Amino acid sequence: MVDASQTISDRIQERMDDLTRAERQLALSILENYPASGLGPLVALAKGADVSVPTVARMVNKLGYKGYADFQADLREELSAIAKGPIAKHETWTGAAPSEHILNRFTEAVIENIRNTMAHIDPVAFDEACAMVADQNRHLYIVGGRITHTLAEYLFLHMQVIRPNLTHVQSTSSTWPHYLLNAGEGDVFVIFDVRRYENNTLKLAQLARERGARIVLFTDHWRSPVHRMADICLTSQIIVPSAWDSATTTMLLLESMISAIQTLHWDSTKDRMQELEAIFDKTKLFRKFT
Template structure:
């Protein structure tokens, strides 16, 4: 069985403008505790959202389902996909693998991920996130997890050149609470968290949020629990024919944000780059071809 091209969350977000007030109230209630919110009885979902049972029935039909059981069935499939380990993900793809070469299949999957991700990204939210990251009056904390620490390090390396006043925190380290001592209201936490979401990352986000920090989250299509605390969430499609999820779409957003922040601070970034090049020359860190 293949993973769904569009999640229920995608469908809800695409239909929000077409829903009635009660249906929109229900949709937002589902998204608040997604995907677990729709796993119980129809009456329980209606009660939690403070809407009528017919409202639930109408909305799931507007989302393209024959009825609530059909809606729940897909939700359970999403939940199973969300918690798959690498072996299970590999077996799923192997069973459905077509005869074409993996290079083509993998590339097609990445292109689909990029296309679907960009269709869901709100440009105004992306710009707002870039402006928060570029604001040098705010201390910038960058956090990655067991796998996503490589993305966090890449982002941090570039931000080091573009701006001062920042810290790289690894959520898997038992020293990360020390960094929170320096966090204050209005500071910015950029957090990377994808499926098999990490408890340390959620706890760190909760504590940063309690201190009044702004949170920008890079996550997957199912969205990390940190989503409920984030000021801005950037959800990336990650499914490819592999035992591992893809970071290609996330890297695209990271590199785009690096470019955006660089442009917002270009005068200072240029000066810092020139100073850095002088330091490289002095240390003879790189070979020069003349």
């Protein structure tokens, strides 16, 4: 039985330890150029991975499919979902949405997104990502895109309080090359990239990786192409009854990360908070009622 909440990529990685050597070789070949790698004929996929046709058939069965045609049908559905623009997303929901109030429908969709996301998050990988972002010996670069720049700004604002040695990278192609001048071995890039993935973001990730940087990626469950370069990939379910995808689950992961990082370095974070409050008092930025 195929779990509809999982992508084919998720299923492959979940079952990787159960695959034979040839099947694992095939799996890695599929993931290398996912999802396009699985859209061609079965024989072409086998040849590209340097495995036999029966190996393809066996692995597809292990993933829960009756045959290669079913596997490809799911893959095409994923590709279609990735490519959807706002109007197409809205039409999908208006045709299938129940009659209840939007507040209830939207909330139910978000709760289901959270359930599915939390069911597939690896706590060990999450903790490792938090440790990387918290490491003050590494310069931290935070990158967002056209929509996700709001998430990047949110993380950057909190990291400014918690730690020094960080940069908010503007994702426009005319400015971000300047930031790469100072990026080096072991530095950390936190990158946000969700469907309708941005070419600028992919190129930035490629160049950062070439300079020896490590990458923590926040993306959707179809996964940005940046995942092929990421050390850790944190995926979220994002579908809601709207022309736009939801950032709620991604924000949940992000705020959980912020909480974890402030705890890792609470003594220094507390000192920085107190110093910041003293500066706020001098600037009279906030009203005081006592």
